[in-house]
Structure formats: C-alpha cells, structure tokens
Amino acid sequence: MAEDERTLDGDDTALADTPEEGARPDDRIDDARMDEENTLKREFVRSVEDALDAGASGELYDLVEPLHPADVADLLELFDKDDRHRLATEITDLMTSEVVAELNDYVREEMMEALPADAVAQIAEQLETDDAVQLIEDLDEDDQKAILAELDPEDRIAIQTALSYPEETAGRLMSRDFVAVPEHITVGDLIDFLRDGRDLPDDFFEVFVIDQRMHPVGTCQLSWILRTPRDVQLGDVMKRDQTLVPAMLDQEEVGLMFQKYNLISAAVIDEDGRLVGQMTVDDIVHIIAEEAGEDALLMSGAGEGDINEPIREAYSSRVRWLVANLGTALVASLIIALFGAAIEQLVALAVLMPIVASIGGNAGTQTMAVTVRAIAMNQLTSSNTGRILWREFRVAMLNGVTIAVLIGLATAVIFTPLLGAVIALAMVINVATAGLAGVLVPVAFERLDQDPAVASSVFVTMITDSMGFFAFLGLAVAMQVV
Amino acid sequence: MAEDERTLDGDDTALADTPEEGARPDDRIDDARMDEENTLKREFVRSVEDALDAGASGELYDLVEPLHPADVADLLELFDKDDRHRLATEITDLMTSEVVAELNDYVREEMMEALPADAVAQIAEQLETDDAVQLIEDLDEDDQKAILAELDPEDRIAIQTALSYPEETAGRLMSRDFVAVPEHITVGDLIDFLRDGRDLPDDFFEVFVIDQRMHPVGTCQLSWILRTPRDVQLGDVMKRDQTLVPAMLDQEEVGLMFQKYNLISAAVIDEDGRLVGQMTVDDIVHIIAEEAGEDALLMSGAGEGDINEPIREAYSSRVRWLVANLGTALVASLIIALFGAAIEQLVALAVLMPIVASIGGNAGTQTMAVTVRAIAMNQLTSSNTGRILWREFRVAMLNGVTIAVLIGLATAVIFTPLLGAVIALAMVINVATAGLAGVLVPVAFERLDQDPAVASSVFVTMITDSMGFFAFLGLAVAMQVV
Structure with missing residues (x-):
C-alpha cells in the first residue's frame, strides 16, 4: 500500500499536534444535570418540577434544551402521566423524533395515543423505518390506519412491509437503509x-x-x-x-x-x-x-415488569401467577392435612415443617435460575443435559447435607435427637429433589417449546413445597416421633 | 459533492449486475452441523464423541475444521473436563486464539491452567490486548508472572497497564488499539x-x-x-x-x-x-x-450461576444463601411457636398458614424483580421512588384483594366463615406488605451502595413469611377462632 503519498507532515504516529486550544467537547459528563451514574440529578428534576408548577415556559426550555434526546426521554419517564403531558406541551420544540425513539415503549404508546394521527405521522416520517415501525406497531388498528394514510407512499410501503413480518422477528426490526x-x-x-x-x-x-x-x-x-x-x-x-x-x-x-x-x-x-x-x-x-x-x-411471575406498565396490565399479568401459586399452595396444604393427627399430637411438627419447604424452594430456585439462563444462552443443549443434571445433583447433595447437619443438630438440642434425625433426612431428600426439579422442569418446558422462564417457578415450588411437607411429616410418622 | 467523477457505469442505484454466478457465501446456516437455533446439532456432537472415543484424529479434524471459532468454543464447552482436554489435544491446529477468546471464562481458565506458561504466552501474543487481559486476569499471580515474562515487552506493558485498572472498569476492558x-x-x-x-x-x-x-x-x-x-x-x-x-x-x-x-x-x-x-x-x-x-x-442466590462453574465454587456461593435462608426460616418458625397452643386446638391453622406465607412471598418476589430491574436500568432514581412505591402498593392491593376473596370463600366453605374472614384479611395484609417490601428493600440496599439483586430476596422472604404467619395466627387468636 506504499504507492499512496502521505501528507501527515512525515509524522509517523497517528498523534500530530493541533494548534487550537480549549475546544473541550461537550462530553456529557455534565455535572450540573447528571450524576455519576449518568442519570438526571434529583436537584435538576426538582427544578424542572418547580418550573412546571410555576408555568415558567422559558425557564423550562432553558433547563431541558442542553439535554441529549435520550436524557429528555428519561426526564419525561420520571413524571406521572399528567405532568408528563404538561411538560411535553411546554417543550414542544424539543420533542424531536430522537426523543420519541428513546422513550420507554409504554410511555411512548401512551403519549402517541393522546396525539392526533397527523402529528404522529409527522413524527413517524422523521424517524428511520425501524423506529417508525416501533412507534406504530403497538397502536390500535384504527390508529395505525389513520397514521399510515397520512404518510408518504414510500414511507407507508416500507412500514407496511415491516409490519407484514411477525413481531419480534428480524424482518420487523431490520432497517431497510443499507449499502x-x-x-x-x-x-x-x-x-x-x-x-x-x-x-x-x-x-x-x-x-x-x-x-x-x-x-x-x-x-x-x-x-x-x-x-x-x-x-x-x-x-x-x-x-x-x-x-x-x-x-x-x-x-x-x-x-x-x-x-x-x-x-x-x-x-x-x-x-x-x-x-x-x-x-x-x-x-x-x-x-x-x-x-x-x-x-x-x-x-x-411479574410479566414484562416495566415500572411504566399501566397498573391494570401489571395487575392482570401478576395476579394470574398468584392464582396459580394459590393452587400449588393448596396441594401443599392437602399434604399437611393428611398429617393433621400427628400435628395435633406434636405441635413442633407445625413449627418446623415450613423450614424444610422453604430451604427446598430456595435451592430449587437457585438451580432453576442457572438452568433457565443456560437455556437462554444456548449453553444447555440436548448434548449436555445429562452432564448438567448430574452436576446439579452433586451440588444439591453438598448443599442438602450442609443444611441438614445444621438444622438437625439444632433440632436435636432444642427438641429430641429423633426429631433432629427426621428433619435432617427430610432436608437432604428435599434439597436433592429441588436440584433435580430445578433442571428437569425448565428442560421439559424447553422441549415442549414453552419459555422455561415463564412457568418453571410455579412447578418447582410446588414440587419442593409438597416434598418438603411430605418428607418431613411422613418420616416423623414412619420413624414414630409421634 | 458532485465534483467527484462517478464510475458506476452510469448506474444510479447501488444494485448493478455481476456476471459471476453461484458464489454462494458460506452463510453459517449450516444444516449439517447447526440446528435452527444456531447451536451444534446433537448428531454432530455425537459423531465428534465417537471419533474421539475411536481415536480417529483425521476424522476429528475434518469434522471440526469447517466450524467457526465461536462454534469450536461451544463444542469444547459441551464436553466434560477430560474429554475436552483430549479433544483439544487432537485438534491442536484448530485451537486458534479466536477459539480461546470465545471460550466461557471458567472453561478457558481451566484449560489455560493445564498449559505451560510459554504456550499461554504464545496464545496471548496473538490476541488483542483486551482479550489477552481476560485470558490472564483470572490466573494465579505466579502463573500471571510466568506468562508476562514470556511476552514481548510491548505486549507486556500493554497488559500490565490494563491490569493496573480495577476489574470490571473501562480501563481494564478497553482496547489500546485505536485511530x-x-x-x-x-x-x-x-x-x-x-x-x-x-x-x-x-x-x-x-x-x-x-x-x-x-x-x-x-x-x-x-x-x-x-x-x-x-x-x-x-x-x-x-x-x-x-x-x-x-x-x-x-x-x-x-x-x-x-x-x-x-x-x-x-x-x-x-x-x-x-x-x-x-x-x-x-x-x-x-x-x-x-x-x-x-x-x-x-x-x-445462585452467585455467578454458570453451568461451567466448578462444583466447589457453585456449592460455596449457593450454600451461603441457603444458610441465610435457614436463619430467616427460623424467624418464621419462632413466630409459629408463639402460637403453638392455638395450633394444638385447631390443626386447620397449621394446614392453612403456609398458603398465606407462600402467596406473600410470591407477590414480594414479583415486585422485587421489577424494582431490581428498574434500578439496574437506571429507571428508578430518587426522583421517582415515591411514585413507584405508590404504584406498587396499588398493584399489591388489587392482587391481595383478588387472592383474599378466592381463599376466603374456599376456607369459609370448607372450614368456617370466621376462619375464611381471618385468612382473607391476613392475605390482604401480607400481600400489601409484600408490595411495600418488594420496593423498599432493594431501594434501601441501593442507597447503602449494595447490589440490590444480591440480598433483597432473603429479606423480602423473611418479611413476607413472618408477616404471613403472624397476621394469620395472630388474627385467628384475636378474632377468637380458637
């Protein structure tokens, strides 16, 4: 490549000297507004709030104008719905398409729904296709049609093509601008x-x-x-x-x-x-x-779990899992009910039984979290499931024995050695069960083409709760503690 | 910019015609080896295993040679330690620095520890500085010194400079090659x-x-x-x-x-x-x-939770949290013990009490997961904590009332109306507590500069378990169910 003449003053390094001075970049380490974690400072947000309450439009504009669009979006997200709309109205000039593209999905949707179709279309035209698609895809079909009708034919076709691909696919998300x-x-x-x-x-x-x-x-x-x-x-x-x-x-x-x-x-x-x-x-x-x-x-079981999600959506996604959890808790209760007579004779059983269930649940959740993560990262495939199951079983046995020794000794001292032996044995059984369930339940959901993160928790907890109560109360009866 | 001559045959679009045909790229949608999720097919892994067991070096080489370095790394990760070393020895020529850079941290560390210092140094020299630093940073200090001594002075200084920055900072991770x-x-x-x-x-x-x-x-x-x-x-x-x-x-x-x-x-x-x-x-x-x-x-509580983490490390990171959980379960047990007399009189209390605790724990975990995520994404700052707390409390009240109605009616039918009222009231109290704790515990850890993801779970569960048992058993006594 030596045939090209070089014009860098014969300087052999990339670093030559510049005559200018003092041209410090606006480097976004912006002490007046941003804290060290690069979020908006509380004092700054307060002064925006005060200016908003005082209706001081000029002051508001001066405060917000120096912010990066991503930070303007962050600022809007910090307010509740009403204040957010008031702020957006006061700083209309600063509500650029970049700001809209950076908004949280829920916040953007809510703000767009409040705007007339032609205003949304105007914003969509300034955005790149992929951002425009994001803006439009969550709106009602009627709103979508109204906005598409306002667009240039070229933009409209690009967006319609994108919308023809299923959600969350490359075709929906890709940019149509390339070289x-x-x-x-x-x-x-x-x-x-x-x-x-x-x-x-x-x-x-x-x-x-x-x-x-x-x-x-x-x-x-x-x-x-x-x-x-x-x-x-x-x-x-x-x-x-x-x-x-x-x-x-x-x-x-x-x-x-x-x-x-x-x-x-x-x-x-x-x-x-x-x-x-x-x-x-x-x-x-x-x-x-x-x-x-x-x-x-x-x-x-928190669904999408965004703090900007509307309350009724948060309620409906969460309550479903709590109801499912109620069902699994009832299974555990039925098992306890089987041993009602034993509990009446020895109330210590009722005192100790939640410990076995709780530790089992925790151990199961640990293994499940590791398994779900490995599945999500494509690290756990059919080629190594057996090896990972064996690995998790060994970890579970080590954990189970450690906890069993601790609780067994404490129970032996406070109650009786026999009850100590019962709880120790029940603990080993339950933690080992938890280790196996923590791998097998998410793997089974994955094989059934279900997202293992969604439903595994309910099943793993049901297994560890039921096994915890059953092993402890059952062993207590079998080993004639009562 | 029109002063530049154009040489694209007067073609106005970026898409001109090429005479060649059939030059299909090796496009990595590689049906023989990869499945639709872009992971190695089980049959392919089996044939590698078979060739390895048969000691068929030539066949092994032919199998592995067409893979992308990232897929060679994936292949190595699928095997256990012994097979992995045998495979690496058989395909030494294919064990390029790219493969090493793509290996899982634990697997890489374990493989590097098995190699002599000069072999590791040779690999490190081929890597970019940031990858070389990753290769070396987890090794023992003695191994580090031995490897650094084998490096060119220039590479050595670059790596030593990087190592002088704390782990997980930009200085440690950055590349020193730039223009x-x-x-x-x-x-x-x-x-x-x-x-x-x-x-x-x-x-x-x-x-x-x-x-x-x-x-x-x-x-x-x-x-x-x-x-x-x-x-x-x-x-x-x-x-x-x-x-x-x-x-x-x-x-x-x-x-x-x-x-x-x-x-x-x-x-x-x-x-x-x-x-x-x-x-x-x-x-x-x-x-x-x-x-x-x-x-x-x-x-x-699963620590780093990588499926390649050595078992003793997985054990020590997990057992710590199980022991902590044992402590919190004991607190809950103490509360049950306070009401031993009531349970002896009415064993239904022992049957029902885990339900209140379990739902509360679940509701608390939901809110906690949302809060921890929002903190991690810098969405939850001191400016909006109050608003989010109020939001979560309202969601919790909706959830609590829904579940309370369900369990209250069921209990009223199966046991007595009074017991139904007790469990319903206890449920509302515990789910509301869970909602508040799910926000306040992680926020408190964040304010104390602790990672809210690490310890929140233990505390939230302790609060919801204890409150669940206390509210239910306490109300049962106060409302004279027993």
Missing part, C-alpha cells in the same frame, strides 16, 4: 459512489456485496475500504464468509448470533436468499438487554 | 494515512480527533469520511459532541451508556481527560448480556 454494491467494482469506484451518495443511510458500518439476483456474496467493513488503495477490486477486499440473518428469525436468536459472532451489522435475507435489509448492533443491544433481563421478571 | 488524528488535516490526508496504515487496529468504526494534549475534541464515523470529498477539513466533518468514557467507570455503567446513546464505539479518557483507549460495542454486548442476566441468578 449494497456489485463485486466487480474497485474500491475507488465505491468511494466515489458513496461520495455521490443520494439515499444512503446516515450511519453504516459495512457495505454488502451482492450478485445480480441480490444474493449477498460478501461483506466489506468500512475500515478495510479506507485502508485499501483505490484500484483494488472489491472482490479482493471483501470477506466471503458472512453471517446472514433470515428475516423470519426471532429477535432472541438474532441477539445471540450478534453476541456469538461479535457482529456490528449483518445482512437480512428473505426466503429466496435475497438481501432485504440490515440489522445493526445498536438496535440489537436493546434486544439483548431486554431478553437477558426479562428472565428474572418472568421467573418471578 | 487518533489531529483536527487540521483533510479527509484526503486521513485516507492516505489509513492506507499507509502500520499499527492500525484490524477493525475500527470511528476515528478520534484529538488536540495536542491528546484530549479528544471530536469524532468521525467512517461512513462520514467515505462520503466526504478529499479536500474537506476533518474539523468540518467530525462531531464535536461525543460521549467519553472515564477509564475508572464500572462496566455496568459503560454498558448503560452504550445502550442509552446508541454508541458503536467510544473514546476512553484518563483522569486528565487524555485519550487512552477505546471501547467497541461488540465487547460491550457481552457485558450488557451478562449484567442484565445476572440479576436473575443473584436474586435466586
């Missing part, structure tokens, strides 16, 4: 083409090389293009081996693909293998965070 | 400089513009450079407003920054504001997934 060129051109041709650049996306990180049927044949990162002399053929710079995303692929799998192969962007292809869009990692990052974080919420 | 140029050069100068490119990183997505003190003054995405005529000054293309990452910032905050501002890469600065490295989103993606996923594991 695709034929293989036979040179690097110089490509640079000239880009400089001419009508209809190019604002930001892009690679150029896709396609054949005449629009099938991707290779990919070229921009840094490779910049480092290559103008007369080299693109076919000699590009990488033929590339990761293609089928348009029907679920977003969770797309996220895992990006993680696994360290992708920055990837071509999306339709069923015929034609290039139809691209996904970039900055969109995927949100999906990865969402998918990775949602398992904790799903396992707890 | 930084002064502001006064033109786009053409920059392209020529890049083409000359000694010591440039393989992939980069933006060029940092710095002043003579090495302070970043702006940033330039490669796509902007490619779209700009050669004679334009860099200062006129670059964006002055950029997000800078302090080297001491925790990785979780770095991940949130990348998410919030949709970054692809960002400059890392030291305490004096000098550019010392860059972080790119492909490294951040793993951190975001890890941080988002770990809360489910931490809340369950």
